[in-house]
Amino acid sequence: MADFALLRDLLIPNKTKIFLLVMDGLGGLPMEPNGLTELETADTPNMDRLATEGIVGLHIPIRPGLTPGSGPAHLGLFGYDPLTYVIGRGALEAVGIGFDLQPHDLAARGNFCTIDSSGKVTDRRAGRISTTVNESLCTRLSQIQIPGAQVFVKMVEEHRFLLVLRGQGLSDKLNESDPQQPGVPPVDIRAEVPEAETAADIVRSFINQARKLLQDQHPANMILLRGFSHRPSWPQYQDVYGLKAASIAVYPMYRGVAQLVGMQELPTGHTIADEVTTLEEHWHKFDFFFLHVKKTDSYGEDGNFKAKVAIIEEVDQLMPRILALKPDVLIITGDHSTPALMRTHSWHPVPVLLWGRTVRPDTVQSFGERPCLAGGLGTFLSLELMPLALAHAQRLTKFGA
Amino acid sequence: MADFALLRDLLIPNKTKIFLLVMDGLGGLPMEPNGLTELETADTPNMDRLATEGIVGLHIPIRPGLTPGSGPAHLGLFGYDPLTYVIGRGALEAVGIGFDLQPHDLAARGNFCTIDSSGKVTDRRAGRISTTVNESLCTRLSQIQIPGAQVFVKMVEEHRFLLVLRGQGLSDKLNESDPQQPGVPPVDIRAEVPEAETAADIVRSFINQARKLLQDQHPANMILLRGFSHRPSWPQYQDVYGLKAASIAVYPMYRGVAQLVGMQELPTGHTIADEVTTLEEHWHKFDFFFLHVKKTDSYGEDGNFKAKVAIIEEVDQLMPRILALKPDVLIITGDHSTPALMRTHSWHPVPVLLWGRTVRPDTVQSFGERPCLAGGLGTFLSLELMPLALAHAQRLTKFGA
Numbered sequence: 001m002a003d004f005a006l007l008r009d010l011l012i013p014n015k016t017k018i019f020l021l022v023m024d025g026l027g028g029l030p031m032e033p034n035g036l037t038e039l040e041t042a043d044t045p046n047m048d049r050l051a052t053e054g055i056v057g058l059h060i061p062i063r064p065g066l067t068p069g070s071g072p073a074h075l076g077l078f079g080y081d082p083l084t085y086v087i088g089r090g091a092l093e094a095v096g097i098g099f100d101l102q103p104h105d106l107a108a109r110g111n112f113c114t115i116d117s118s119g120k121v122t123d124r125r126a127g128r129i130s131t132t133v134n135e136s137l138c139t140r141l142s143q144i145q146i147p148g149a150q151v152f153v154k155m156v157e158e159h160r161f162l163l164v165l166r167g168q169g170l171s172d173k174l175n176e177s178d179p180q181q182p183g184v185p186p187v188d189i190r191a192e193v194p195e196a197e198t199a200a201d202i203v204r205s206f207i208n209q210a211r212k213l214l215q216d217q218h219p220a221n222m223i224l225l226r227g228f229s230h231r232p233s234w235p236q237y238q239d240v241y242g243l244k245a246a247s248i249a250v251y252p253m254y255r256g257v258a259q260l261v262g263m264q265e266l267p268t269g270h271t272i273a274d275e276v277t278t279l280e281e282h283w284h285k286f287d288f289f290f291l292h293v294k295k296t297d298s299y300g301e302d303g304n305f306k307a308k309v310a311i312i313e314e315v316d317q318l319m320p321r322i323l324a325l326k327p328d329v330l331i332i333t334g335d336h337s338t339p340a341l342m343r344t345h346s347w348h349p350v351p352v353l354l355w356g357r358t359v360r361p362d363t364v365q366s367f368g369e370r371p372c373l374a375g376g377l378g379t380f381l382s383l384e385l386m387p388l389a390l391a392h393a394q395r396l397t398k399f400g401a
Numbered sequence: 402m403a404d405f406a407l408l409r410d411l412l413i414p415n416k417t418k419i420f421l422l423v424m425d426g427l428g429g430l431p432m433e434p435n436g437l438t439e440l441e442t443a444d445t446p447n448m449d450r451l452a453t454e455g456i457v458g459l460h461i462p463i464r465p466g467l468t469p470g471s472g473p474a475h476l477g478l479f480g481y482d483p484l485t486y487v488i489g490r491g492a493l494e495a496v497g498i499g500f501d502l503q504p505h506d507l508a509a510r511g512n513f514c515t516i517d518s519s520g521k522v523t524d525r526r527a528g529r530i531s532t533t534v535n536e537s538l539c540t541r542l543s544q545i546q547i548p549g550a551q552v553f554v555k556m557v558e559e560h561r562f563l564l565v566l567r568g569q570g571l572s573d574k575l576n577e578s579d580p581q582q583p584g585v586p587p588v589d590i591r592a593e594v595p596e597a598e599t600a601a602d603i604v605r606s607f608i609n610q611a612r613k614l615l616q617d618q619h620p621a622n623m624i625l626l627r628g629f630s631h632r633p634s635w636p637q638y639q640d641v642y643g644l645k646a647a648s649i650a651v652y653p654m655y656r657g658v659a660q661l662v663g664m665q666e667l668p669t670g671h672t673i674a675d676e677v678t679t680l681e682e683h684w685h686k687f688d689f690f691f692l693h694v695k696k697t698d699s700y701g702e703d704g705n706f707k708a709k710v711a712i713i714e715e716v717d718q719l720m721p722r723i724l725a726l727k728p729d730v731l732i733i734t735g736d737h738s739t740p741a742l743m744r745t746h747s748w749h750p751v752p753v754l755l756w757g758r759t760v761r762p763d764t765v766q767s768f769g770e771r772p773c774l775a776g777g778l779g780t781f782l783s784l785e786l787m788p789l790a791l792a793h794a795q796r797l798t799k800f801g802a
Contacts, residue, residue: 065787065797066411066800067792067799068800069800069802070801071801083404083407092801347789348761370777373776373779379779
């Protein structure tokens with residue numbers, strides 16, 4: 001991870017601005033031998049010029065060979081080692097749907113499931129009920145009242161929901177009720193430490209009431225809970241980097257992860273141009289901006305090479321508006337690779353371009369995976385990016401005399 | 402090291418096959434300024450094609466600047482940090498000669514030595530007696546009988562032998578009897594912890610009987626023992642990588658190290674073509690194959706540049722047979738460098754080629770040290786190779802959501 005204590009000691013105030021543009025799943029692969037990747041295929045005159053003036057390389061999201069989920073990949077980019085900064089599944093579910101999890105909230109990931117007349121689980125996913133059915137069941141469960149806790153039940157998708165219990169002293173040291181296999185009843189909730197007894201009582205009360213409310217709702221006639229967790233309390237951008245930071249993202253997951261490291265969410269529209277407009281409107285208010293483009297990843301997962309290329313070109317066309325803001329440090333990259341060839345996230349290193357007044361240019365003149373192999377940044381762990389950004393933003397003083 | 406706990410969590414089942422071809426001591430140096438290395442000199446049309454389609458780089462066996470022995474170099478390739486996974490000298494000697502060391506066996510490296518009439522060591526290596534003499538002395542020492550332990554004495558070479566004591570509760574916490582200098586008597590064996598007293602008694606009994614049996618065998622009239630150790634109990638390939646793995650190697654040392662990480666030894670003939678035949682015969686039975694080619698290293702140690710080149714070419718000519726098996730992931734590399742110029746192992750990074758459906762090709766079109774410098778794998782620690790192999794074999798799921 002970025003050595004936060006060390007960086008904090010070296011921080012010096014400055015007015016410089018850093019802009020981090022993340023095209024989700026940017027890294028790609030050729031669709032056929034000797035072909036070009038999505039980024040290499042895209043016509044990107046603006047980024048090519050920035051690559052010529054700037055410095056490029058490739059970053060490894062987690063460790064070599066490891067394919068990241070979206071959360072860990074962004075944490076790496078933000079300078080937080082994803083192997084150290086791990087978020088519980090319940091809290092991640094909350095982040096993912098944009099639920100404003102408070103520091104003492106106890107969150108859990110819920111599944112609707114099917115049980116038979118003897119109480120044994122027959123389908124851990126309740127036949128993957130529709131999201132519409134899920135929503136009405138969540139409304140039903142939201143009626144549950146428990147002394148000592150406020151109850152939130154939020155639809156996620158298919159059979160999945162989020163449970164949040166808001167109260168005092170609700171420990172997350174509880175076992176999971178999901179037996180992980182059919183043919184046995186849900187596991188009873190137990191406190192794993194004495195101070196979790198209060199939370200265990202409240203969760204058991206929730207489960208008992210849920211069982212009654214769902215008994216006529218076959219196949220979704222029971223629930224399973226796992227991943228009890230709190231909102232993580234992580235170092236904040238202002239504190240460790242001295243940056244007042246903002247996030248611009250359409251999807252709640254990315255705003256949520258950014259919020260966990262102290263970035264302020266900026267409301268924005270649905271297009272990439274809308275996001276750039278949001279950037280322009282708030283440019284004077286923050287030191288650091290994270291702007292997230294989702295569709296490169298979505299089209300990668302669809303296996304739609306051409307559409308992914310088109311999104312990259314759309315971003316390229318917006319670069320003049322971004323450059324007009326005169327960022328001191330401009331970083332263009334992805335959080336991980338999502339090659340259309342593979343239709344999924346992958347472990348491949350991610351192209352990155354860093355542009356600013358103090359970069360030492362390399363010989364690379366275009367932005368693409370193969371050109372980046374020859375770039376001056378080399379291939380490095382994602383979490384090393386933020387110290388470089390701070391350095392180029394003249395926000396770090398000398399180490400030692 | 403490969404983070405085994407993490408990898409184990411991420412493993413997913415697959416039918417893919419990984420083939421690791423190790424040309425021992427592959428890395429080289431030019432014999433004169435501006436010359437080519439052994440690998441660069443070799444005519445390798447098949448490997449050059451694979452380099453074009455695949456991705457290349459260089460791996461560092463232990464850490465920069467450290468020259469590995471064969472054992473540590475292979476452990477690194479297998480994903481086991483050689484600085485963590487250290488094997489005692491006695492156990493290593495057993496592995497090296499193919500002795501089937503059992504979990505409770507106590508192994509030691511033995512030297513025949515010379516003592517004078519006062520019992521002082523005058524030559525720690527007994528004038529480097531011939532291996533033939535060594536063998537007859539080992540037969541003599543094999544007569545030794547000790548209550549509580551079965552005795553094995555195996556010739557290694559020159560003055561060196563292997564002692565294995567098979568019994569119950571034989572701790573390896575014993576000091577060495579080798580005084581490391583002449584002019585003093587052998588050091589008495591002592592238990593370093595109370596539970597090693599049984600082992601100390603048995604070893605002292607062995608030494609006393611050996612002294613009597615050797616008294617008329619000048620210059621080999623005494624023995625020195627060191628490196629008391631057990632067979633290490635290391636994570637196994639099946640467990641940490643989910644791979645049913647096999648080794649194909651002519652020399653016992655390499656089969657032995659592979660066996661320590663859970664690979665099954667496949668009996669094979671003496672030529673490289675024989676080894677490929679063994680590969681073909683067992684292809685359907687395993688997920689992972691390690692095939693070891695020794696002579697690149699032997700000729701490197703002989704300083705025989707041309708012969709080393711010829712072995713590399715011999716391997717290249719066998720590549721079509723290997724490719725016909727349709728490996729999902731094919732890795733061609735060495736365990737370390739043995740430049741003919743230096744006539745010894747060296748610390749230089751080792752060329753590596755990775756080929757498979759999901760590689761992101763680089764711009765390199767031939768397999769050699771200089772081309773590999775521009776390769777997409779970059780320069781990395783050997784122990785990072787296995788996670789990459791697993792990733793390309795589609796055997797790892799995503800980390801985090």
